Amino acid sequence: MRASVSTAQDLGMPAIYLHTLAGLLHRIGVDEQDLLLRVGLDPTRLNCPELRVSQAQASEFVTRAIIESGEPGLGILLAREMKLPLHGTLGTAVMSSRTLKDALELVTRYLTLRAPHLKVNRHKFESHARYTVSCDVDMGPLQGFILDATLFGCVFMGAQLTGTPVDGTRIVRQGPEPHYFQRFRQVIPVPVEYEAREDALIIPESRLALPIRFTNDQLAAASRAQCEEALQRLTEDACFASRVRRVIETSHPFPPKLARVAGTLFVSERTLKRRLQEEDASFQNLVDQVRLERAGELLTSTGMNLSQIADALGYADAANFTRAFKRWTGESPSQYRNKALRPVATA
Known part of the structure; x- marks a missing residue:
């Protein structure tokens, strides 16, 4: 007997495939942005070549896409x-x-x-x-x-x-x-x-x-x-922490609540916490890892100010974001940005 999608090992699906499908839906008249958000996926993250979407969310998106487009030949x-x-x-x-x-x-x-x-x-x-x-x-x-x-x-x-x-x-x-x-x-x-x-x-x-x-x-x-x-x-x-991280990385709104991630992975909140603990991980630490990586991207590749970045990362204000970033890296977001954008000296 074969396992179901919900119980099988979740290795994720390349996000770029869902990005491509979303573009296809747009061309045939489906509001792909609204559909992605209803599934809990951030449309702006799907074009990242290295990211993978949890199979549960990918399955839900594709199923709804077929139903709402009325096109079984998607x-x-x-x-x-x-x-x-x-x-x-x-x-x-x-x-x-x-x-x-x-x-x-x-x-x-x-x-x-x-x-x-x-x-x-x-x-x-x-x-x-x-x-x-x-x-x-x-x-x-x-x-x-x-x-x-x-x-x-x-x-x-x-x-x-x-x-x-x-x-x-x-x-x-x-x-x-x-x-x-x-x-x-x-x-x-x-x-x-x-x-x-x-x-x-x-x-x-x-x-x-x-x-x-x-x-x-x-x-x-x-x-x-x-x-x-x-x-x-x-x-x-294939560990459980990687599955949780995949959901966090592509979720909208960001950061996702623990209850929503647990529901996406078909486990209870208690089970999610226990399984992460068994792997010496925690939900908050995984959220912070993703926040730090995304903060680095936004600081070095966009012109967003600190308030805008704080909002994108789910902080109440720029001050809270700055304190957290300094705790992670030992320097302020402005120092990090200036250092990253500083021209490299040539001999």
Whole structure:
């Protein structure tokens, strides 16, 4: 029996995907800002490449997006929006590969970085390579959305990499054809068959040797090493404190109340405190860590005054923010800003 999203290990989802989906919703007439705020997500934080959103909040946002847009084919629409650079280090590694086979091997190994709980297995079937995509948790109504975005995204990715849709490729899907799919059949450049035993991308073995347009051996080696490091960090970040921090980092309003974070993670306030204590962490310390990092960003990359920064960080006034910042760093916010912006002396 598979675990549910609420009980499975939460590795988070890249915030940039929700940012891209929000932009898509805006173009089809949905008030994406209001929707994000109702889910408790800060729209201004989703464009941060390194941030990940808790799977619970991502699931709620996507579910509401499908309902309020009235578009069950959002996963396919998102697949068309996903340009390779949006996939971070994995996108860079894929783009700099030598062949299509190399690129798909990277996706097979590192998909967890971009889509936790999805697994890819490669099998040879006659003269074709069969890349089967499966999910190790019960995603409920999100299953179709995620598989649409992943499988059809691979088709569009192949066209980006080689300059044209890959001849002979097809997609097979489990279950009956959804009622909405007929509207999208013409925009998907490969045959799609339903009522299959699995969800898979099928490519002729001969096409796997196709060269990638952006091949760069040096960049490929460096980005693959970064993917390996990121995969290790993601595994290490599976602790409960990391899950709590992910909710804090992207929450609106900021900082979130303990009760709201506990509810997002499907635990009681008492359980949240206990589990953090077991990891030698506390809710307030995690909030302060995020506040300090965000304060540094606002001081060095914006022209916001101290009152505006204090308000953004949830302080009653600039004086309270200044005291807290000095306690954390040993210097005032103004000193920190001046030092960071001071021109570096050259010999």
